[in-house]
Amino acid sequence: MHPARKQRLILVVLLVALSSAAVGFVAYAMRSNMDYFYAPTAFAAGEVPFEKRIRAGGCVVPGSIVRDDDSLDVRFALTDGDAELEVVFDKILPDLFAEGEAAVVTGKLQQGGYVRADQVLAKHDESYTPPEVADSMRGKADCQGDAKI
Incomplete structure (x- = not known):
């Protein structure tokens, strides 16, 4: 060569x-x-890894929001129509966060079966639902009053 x-x-x-x-x-x-997205059904089936950063989304279950009197801690449940997922958040929630509305949380699944969230995203108007949430809930949960996603 x-x-x-x-x-x-x-x-x-x-x-x-x-x-x-x-x-x-x-x-x-x-x-x-x-950050991998999981629906509440995946949590119920045990498909989600513990202590790994994940995203989860669904509708906030009406009547599930419980605020701690002594701190900013808030507990609430998300549903995709088939299963519910408990979420604990210790910061200020977005203004548009409400029961019966779509939300996406980012955090880690804890050993108790709940998600310790470090970020909560609420939908910004009545015509928007995050794509991951819409796909996982299509036809299942009543997330906007009487309109199905």
Whole structure:
């Protein structure tokens, strides 16, 4: 093989190896930042990993919101029409958060079977429901008064 060709081949192989390593490192770094969405039915079936950051969504069950008198702690339940999921949140809830409305929470499933949420997202108007929630609840739960999702 001609020395110039050999040098080009080594350069190409080195570039491919370095770019593959860079893609691998980026994919590895992003792996810990992914939040997987689960419906309350998946929690009831035991398909959700403990202590891993997840997203869950559904309708806030009417009558399930319980506020602690001494702190900001709030407990409420989300449903997809088939199962309910208890959520504990210790910050200020969004203004549009209400019973019978769609919500998405981000947090970790605890050993007691509830989600310790660090973020709660409430729908922003009467015509919007987060896509993940709408897909998991299609035709099941009455989430907007008398209109089904």
